[in-house]
Amino acid sequence: MAGKLPGFITGANAKLQMIGGGDSPSSKTIAYVSDLSYTVDTVTIPVESFGRYEVLSNEPIAYGVSGGFSVIRYTKAMAGQLPNSATDGNQAKQLGVGNSAVGAHLDPGIMLFSKTFDIAVAQKASDAAGTAVEPIPFLKITDCRVTGRRATLSKRGILVDSYSFVGILVQDTDTDAAVQTGHSGDADLKA
Numbered sequence: 406m407a408g409k410l411p412g413f414i415t416g417a418n419a420k421l422q423m424i425g426g427g428d429s430p431s432s433k434t435i436a437y438v439s440d441l442s443y444t445v446d447t448v449t450i451p452v453e454s455f456g457r458y459e460v461l462s463n464e465p466i467a468y469g470v471s472g473g474f475s476v477i478r479y480t481k482a483m484a485g486q487l488p489n490s491a492t493d494g495n496q497a498k499q500l501g502v503g504n505s506a507v508g509a510h511l512d513p514g515i516m517l518f519s520k521t522f523d524i525a526v527a528q529k530a531s532d533a534a535g536t537a538v539e540p541i542p543f544l545k546i547t548d549c550r551v552t553g554r555r556a557t558l559s560k561r562g563i564l565v566d567s568y569s570f571v572g573i574l575v576q577d578t579d580t581d582a583a584v585q586t587g588h589s590g591d592a593d594l595k596a
Contacts, residue, residue: 524549
C-alpha cells in the first residue's frame with residue numbers, strides 16, 4: 406500500500422491538529438486522540454400566514470457546530486517512551502497553544518481571556534517509496550470553544566478525557582470550493 410492513499414478515511418490514518426486563535430496561529434498535533442465527532446445544526450423558524458393552518462416555509466436563522474473528542478491520557482512518567490509525547494503529560498493545558506489551549510477554556514480564573522481555536526483533520530499519506538509525506542487536510546472546524554470535560558476510568562481500562570465543544574463553521578477542505586463566512590451585520594456597522 407506504499408504510495409497509495411486509502412480511499413476511506415479512518416481513525417488509523419487521520420491526524421488531528423488544534424490551531425491557536427488570535428495572536429498565536431501556530432498549530433499543535435494532538436497525540437492519542439481516540440475519537441472526534443461533530444454535528445452541524447441549522448436552526449429554522451416557520452413562516453406562517455393568517456387564514457392558513459399549514460406553514461408556508463421553514464427559513465434558516467442560525468448555523469452552528471457542536472461535537473466532542475476524546476484523548477487517551479498519559480502522565481509525565483511516559484515522557485520519552487511514547488512517540489511525540491509531551492514531557493509533562495497531556496493534561497488539558499497541554500492540548501492546544503497558549504490562551505487557546507483546552508485548559509484555558511476550563512479554568513475559571515482565566516477562561517475570560519481564553520481564545521477560540523480551529524480543529525483541522527488531515528489524512529496521513531506516504532509516497533511511492535513508503536516515506537511519510539505531509540498529511541492531506543480534509544476537514545476544518547473553525548472558532549471552537551470547549552464547553553465541557555468528562556473522564557472515564559475503569560478498573561481494567563485507561564483514563565480517557567472527553568471534551569465537548571462548539572464551533573462556528575465546518576469546512577470540507579479536500580475540495581477546491583472555499584467557504585467564506587461573514588457576519589451579515591458587519592457591513593451595516595461600517596456605515
